[in-house]
Structures are given as structure tokens and as C-alpha cells.
Amino acid sequence: xxxxxxxxxxxxxxxxxxxxxxxxxxxxxxxxxxxxxxxxxxxxxxxxxxxxxxxxxxxxxxxxxxxxxxxxxxxxxxxxxxxxxxxxxxxxxxxxxxxxxxxxxxxxxxxxxxxxxxxxxxxxxxxxxxxxxxxxxxxxxxxxxxxxxxxxxxxxxxxxxxxxxxxxxxxxxxxxxxxxxxxxxxxxxxxxxxxxxxxxxxxxxxxxxxxxxxxxxxxxxxxxxxxxxxxxxxxxxxxx
Amino acid sequence: xxxxxxxxxxxxxxxxxxxxxxxxxxxxxxxxxxxxxxxxxxxxxxxxxxxxxxxxxxxxxxxxxxxxxxxxxxxxxxxxxxxxxxxxxxxxxxxxxxxxxxxxxxxxxxxxxxxxxxxxxxxxxxxxxxxxxxxxxxxxxxxxxxxxxxxxxxxxxxxxxxxxxxxxxxxxxxxxxxxxxxxxxxxxxxxxxxxxxxxxxxxxxxxxxxxxxxxxxxxxxxxxxxxxxx
Numbered sequence: 410x411x412x413x414x415x416x417x418x419x420x421x422x423x424x425x426x427x428x429x430x431x432x433x434x435x436x437x438x439x440x441x442x443x444x445x446x447x448x449x450x451x452x453x454x455x456x457x458x459x460x461x462x463x464x465x466x467x468x469x470x471x472x473x474x475x476x477x478x479x480x481x482x483x484x485x486x487x488x489x490x491x492x493x494x495x496x497x498x499x500x501x502x503x504x505x506x507x508x509x510x511x512x513x514x515x516x517x518x519x520x521x522x523x524x525x526x527x528x529x530x531x532x533x534x535x536x537x538x539x540x541x542x543x544x545x546x547x548x549x550x551x552x553x554x555x556x557x558x559x560x561x562x563x564x565x566x567x568x569x570x571x572x573x574x575x576x577x578x579x580x581x582x583x584x585x586x587x588x589x590x591x592x593x594x595x596x597x598x599x600x601x602x603x604x605x606x607x608x609x610x611x612x613x614x615x616x617x618x619x620x621x622x623x624x625x626x627x628x629x630x631x632x633x634x635x636x637x638x639x640x641x642x643x644x645x646x647x648x649x
Numbered sequence: 650x651x652x653x654x655x656x657x658x659x660x661x662x663x664x665x666x667x668x669x670x671x672x673x674x675x676x677x678x679x680x681x682x683x684x685x686x687x688x689x690x691x692x693x694x695x696x697x698x699x700x701x702x703x704x705x706x707x708x709x710x711x712x713x714x715x716x717x718x719x720x721x722x723x724x725x726x727x728x729x730x731x732x733x734x735x736x737x738x739x740x741x742x743x744x745x746x747x748x749x750x751x752x753x754x755x756x757x758x759x760x761x762x763x764x765x766x767x768x769x770x771x772x773x774x775x776x777x778x779x780x781x782x783x784x785x786x787x788x789x790x791x792x793x794x795x796x797x798x799x800x801x802x803x804x805x806x807x808x809x810x811x812x813x814x815x816x817x818x819x820x821x822x823x824x825x826x827x828x829x830x831x832x833x834x835x836x837x838x839x840x841x842x843x844x845x846x847x848x849x850x851x852x853x854x855x856x857x858x859x860x861x862x863x864x865x866x867x868x869x870x871x872x873x874x875x876x877x878x879x
Binding site: 465467484485486489490492495496498499500501508509512513540542556560 | 774775777778779780781782783784788792796797799876877878
């Protein structure tokens with residue numbers, strides 16, 4: 410069996426994205442390296458999801474260059490993503506995970522044991538037999554994390570994973586994300602919840618209008634923002 | 650309606666002629682639906698998921714073929730299977746096999762068109778998730794067919810209903826041979842023209858009952874599926 414290739418670092422060099430003559434991302438230069446989570450913050454439409462999709466290799470840049478550990482392409486084997494409203498397959502909770510394991514190429518014989526491990530990891534062991542679509546929003550988000558972990562990812566992209574959750578479920582998801590990051594998985598997360606960024610981020614990237622306004626280690630970003638946009642964003646002003 | 654009691658007596662009394670016709674009709678229509686599903690389900694899913702030149706034209710033609718005139722299909726199959734036709738060497742004209750093929754051709758566009766619509770709708774929902782999971786094209790088709798299975802029951806049911814209720818195709822390629830290729834619908838047409846309304850009505854009762862039972866079963870399957878799979 411071929412040894413999995415590394416994806417890190419993921420380097421964005423002057424990346425731009427156009428969609429139907431509209432510039433949605435401009436001159437993005439960003440280095441995603443192993444270590445603490447990188448959190449993308451910014452208002453709606455600032456390009457956070459586009460950056461995640463580019464990092465996943467799901468979207469090709471219109472300009473600039475992206476490399477995964479020096480390669481211009483990724484097969485995505487060790488990249489996983491959880492969206493804001495993950496779609497649950499019309500199967501049981503358990504079958505959703507075994508499906509993801511199958512898609513990740515895990516041998517048939519190992520899938521059940523691995524699925525049990527993953528469900529335990531996200532606290533859904535007792536929901537294994539339930540139809541996934543009947544889980545609560547928070548449970549669905551945790552199941553989506555379990556499915557993402559089925560790929561044994563080196564990089565996990567999270568697109569506002571708690572945007573529609575209450576505080577209790579947000580806390581549960583954040584604890585899982587923290588544990589995932591602590592296990593060595595590089596977490597790249599988009600959020601416009603500043604409090605969440607404070608709690609989880611190792612590095613912060615502020616996007617406004619499709620451009621990076623500021624990127625810095627989290628303590629530095631929150632203690633002394635270098636740009637007026639970052640300062641305004643932290644004050645809670647409307648940044649457009 | 651002086652014939653009614655006799656028709657009911659035939660049905661309730663287990664008349665051998667009547668039930669032989671019912672058995673053959675069921676066998677032909679179920680086999681035709683299964684054959685059509687074998688082609689129509691993956692074809693519909695493929696067209697739903699894969700972009701290719703002329704796709705809109707294919708979709709329009711497929712939708713139009715849902716309303717194919719049965720006699721035209723019967724005629725085409727007759728010409729193919731007749732002794733001088735390209736498939737005449739098979740020697741299956743005026744047999745149940747020919748009837749199955751003809752009905753399958755009639756039903757396949759219905760199953761394919763309804764499958765395409767169902768799978769296309771589900772794909773809109775699943776696209777980002779399956780793309781992020783790097784699920785390949787073939788596995789996508791299988792996944793979507795499986796996850797839409799309870800909705801696709803409706804497509805199969807529509808196909809079966811069309812097969813069970815049609816007369817023209819099986820009349821042309823089956824020949825309505827007594828005890829061999831006579832189905833419920835061809836028998837009803839024949840017995841009515843002969844004035845034997847009892848058998849015709851008896852078969853009509855069975856045909857309607859059958860359609861109700863199949864619909865009820867499909868509804869039940871769908872309901873159980875929704876409860877179990879969400």
C-alpha cells in the first residue's frame with residue numbers, strides 16, 4: 410500500500426478567483442502549516458468558504474498558485490471538510506460513517522470497528538442506529554465531524570461548523586475540534602464568531618471583500634490589531 | 650349489470666382460466682419492469698449526473714418517450730422479431746419473451762425519465778458532500794440510486810402500471826394466443842368483443858385490485874423507508 414503523501418504546507422501565492430466576471434478573491438497569499446488551528450474570520454461574502462474550497466482542491470484558482478507540500482495538485486486523500494449545514498445521507502448514523510470510511514478506501518473488514526471508534530469520539534455511540542436525518546442539528550454536525558475523520562485527515566476544513574447551533578452544542582463541537590487539533594490534525598476553520606476565533610485560533614486570518622486584511626498569531630491579532638478593519642471587526646463595528 | 654355476480658364468482662371461485670391469464674400478465678409485466686429498471690435506473694442516474702454534448706436533447710426525447718404509443722412500440726418490436734427482421738433468428742415472436750421485451754421498451758423511458766429527475770434533485774443536495782468525500786462517478790450513481798430508493802419505488806410503480814395496463818404492444822407481439830400469450834388486457838378486449846362480459850369484468854376487477862395492492866405496497870415501502878432511513 411502506498412504511503413499517504415503529506416499535504417502540508419499548503420501555500421497560496423497571490424491567488425485570485427473570478428466567477429462570471431466577478432472577482433471574489435484577490436491576491437491571497439497564505440501559508441497553512443502544521444500546528445495550531447488557523448481561523449478565517451470576516452463578514453459574509455468575504456471569501457472564507459472560497460479559501461476553504463481552494464485549500465481542499467475543490468476549486469481551481471483563476472490566478473496565482475496553490476501548492477500542497479510543493480505539489481501543484483492534491484488527490485485530497487488526507488483533506489476533509491465539514492460544511493455549515495452538512496447533508497446527512499439517507500441512512501443510519503452508523504451507515505453514514507461506514508460510507509465515509511468506504512469512500513476513504515478503508516478495507517471492508519475494518520469499517521465497523523473504525524465506525525464505532527469514530528462515533529465514540531464524537532459522542533454519538535448511543536445514536537448509531539438512528540436515521541442520521543433525524544438527529545438534532547448539533548448531533549448532525551458531530552456526525553459530519555466523524556465522517557470527516559474517516560479520511561484520517563492531515564487537514565480538516567470547517568466552514569462555520571457551529572453557525573446554526575445553540576451554545577451547548579457549540580461547546581460540544583468546539584471540544585471535539587480542540588481534541589482533533591490536539592491530535593495533530595491541521596484545522597482550518599471559517600467563522601464570523603469572534604468569540605469562537607478567540608477560543609480556538611492559533612492563527613487568525615481576516616478577510617474583507619475577498620482580500621486578506623490581516624493575518625497574525627491569535628494573541629497578537631487580538632491584543633494589537635494592525636489594521637483599522639481588524640480593529641473595527643473586534644469592536645463589533647460593521648465591516649463590509 | 651346482470652353479469653356482476655358471475656364476474657365476482659369467477660374471481661372469488663378461483664376460475665382456472667382467469668387466474669392463468671392473471672399469472673401470465675403478472676409474470677410478463679413484472680419481468681418487463683425489472684428489465685426496464687435494469688437499464689432505466691442507471692441510465693436515468695447517468696444522465697442526471699454527467700454533462701455531455703446533446704444532453705438537453707436526450708432529456709427532451711426521453712421525456713417525450715414516456716408517452717410512446719404502445720402500438721408503435723409493438724410494431725417496431727414486431728418488425729425486429731418477425732422472421733424477416735434483424736432479430737428474427739431468435740424465433741421469439743408471439744411468445745411471452747417478445748411481450749416482455751416490448752413492454753420493457755415501453756416502460757424503460759418512464760423509469761429513466763423519472764429516475765433522472767429524482768437523482769438530479771438529490772444530487773443538488775448531495776453534491777458538495779460527495780465531492781468533498783472524493784466519491785467517484787460510478788460510486789456516486791450507486792449512492793444516489795440507493796439513497797433515493799424509496800422515491801424510485803414510485804418510478805418503478807409507474808412503469809409497472811403502464812406495463813400492466815397496456816394492450817396494443819402485447820396484442821401485436823404476443824398475438825393474444827389462448828393459454829400462451831393472453832394477458833388480462835388482451836383478454837378483456839377479446840372477451841368484450843365476443844360478448845363474454847363476465848370474464849372481461851372478472852379480469853377487470855383483478856386488474857384494478859392488483860393496481861391498488863401494488864400502490865398500497867409501494868406506499869407502505871416508502872413510508873417504512875422514510876421512518877427507517879429518514
